[in-house]
Amino acid sequence: MSPKNENKDLMDRGKKPKAKDLTRDDAVVKNYQSQTEIHSRPGAVEGKDLDVRTIEPPKRKSQWAEVWKRLIKNKAAIAGMIVIVILLLTAIFADFIAPFHYETQDLQNVRMAPNSDNWFGTDNFGRDIFSRVVYGSRISIQVGFIAVGVAMIVGGILGSVSGYYSGRIDNVIMRLMDVLLAIPGILLAIAIAAALGPGLVNVMIAVGIASIPRYARIVRASVLSLRDQEFVEAARAVGANDFRIITKYILPNCMAPIIVQGTLGVAEAILAAAGLSFIGLGIQPPIPEWGAMLSTARIYLRDAWWMSIFPGLAIMFTIFGLNLLGDGLRDALDPRLKG
Numbered sequence: 001m002s003p004k005n006e007n008k009d010l011m012d013r014g015k016k017p018k019a020k021d022l023t024r025d026d027a028v029v030k031n032y033q034s035q036t037e038i039h040s041r042p043g044a045v046e047g048k049d050l051d052v053r054t055i056e057p058p059k060r061k062s063q064w065a066e067v068w069k070r071l072i073k074n075k076a077a078i079a080g081m082i083v084i085v086i087l088l089l090t091a092i093f094a095d096f097i098a099p100f101h102y103e104t105q106d107l108q109n110v111r112m113a114p115n116s117d118n119w120f121g122t123d124n125f126g127r128d129i130f131s132r133v134v135y136g137s138r139i140s141i142q143v144g145f146i147a148v149g150v151a152m153i154v155g156g157i158l159g160s161v162s163g164y165y166s167g168r169i170d171n172v173i174m175r176l177m178d179v180l181l182a183i184p185g186i187l188l189a190i191a192i193a194a195a196l197g198p199g200l201v202n203v204m205i206a207v208g209i210a211s212i213p214r215y216a217r218i219v220r221a222s223v224l225s226l227r228d229q230e231f232v233e234a235a236r237a238v239g240a241n242d243f244r245i246i247t248k249y250i251l252p253n254c255m256a257p258i259i260v261q262g263t264l265g266v267a268e269a270i271l272a273a274a275g276l277s278f279i280g281l282g283i284q285p286p287i288p289e290w291g292a293m294l295s296t297a298r299i300y301l302r303d304a305w306w307m308s309i310f311p312g313l314a315i316m317f318t319i320f321g322l323n324l325l326g327d328g329l330r331d332a333l334d335p336r337l338k339g
Helices: 003-012 025-039 063-072 075-092 127-163 167-181 185-196 198-224 228-236 242-278 292-299 306-332
Strands: none
Touching: 003 167, 063 075, 063 306, 075 306, 127 167, 127 198, 127 242, 127 292, 127 306, 167 198, 185 198, 185 242, 185 306, 228 242, 242 292, 242 306, 292 306
């Protein structure tokens, strides 16, 4: 049999020709190889060369990217975010925004109405109210975030331990939280502040302790729903200890309700701190705190309305912005709203 006929016979059997005979009929061999490679590819069809290896699966967006996408579609949440950003920038750059220091007095211009030099007027000591409101944003932000941070950390630890171990530990911790919840938060904060004394640190401690039960119950409920999930059982199977399971696998999946409650809690903490200062148990003069400014201005409400209206508006817009942002985060993090 000639080499050419032998190559054709090999191709009919589905085999490649011998290498030593390729020189006899290169055109036939190359055509055979190309056809064999095409049909050996997955998804190849007659007359079409489809290489499925070039088709990549669509990239899946992360959970937080989807949350952000839903959040920016909420106009109310964006409005709240703008208010909070303005407040944060005001607190950071208060030294450059305020035209006067908050302690600077001008006794010749006491209780002056708003004018071109004093945009919000002056108080009973001739101090610029606009400057004091600007500097007061630092106090409110500090109290709000630190008090909520204390409550979130302590409440998160208590709630995770209670929910994960259950039994007697859960019973003791939750009964203690029930006792604290039986007392209105503002009354509990007043009692703690009265026992510790007035001052910035004591106000943050009082407001933080009063908020602990709420975070403890939220974290406990989330841990109870997650501790028997498959990924937790898998972590136990590979030898992970309880601390690692709680901190690495359970708590990260509890962050959505904690973030929402934390955003709303900052608003409540700022309002509680203003209330404590209003009754004399919070930040003391001459430190500019919005609640303390309202307390001082109440006796001048008829003659100098600007002394109370502008600190009150600062409190109102701050609480309003935080509530809008908190509601928007709650809607964005709600899995029932996906799609």
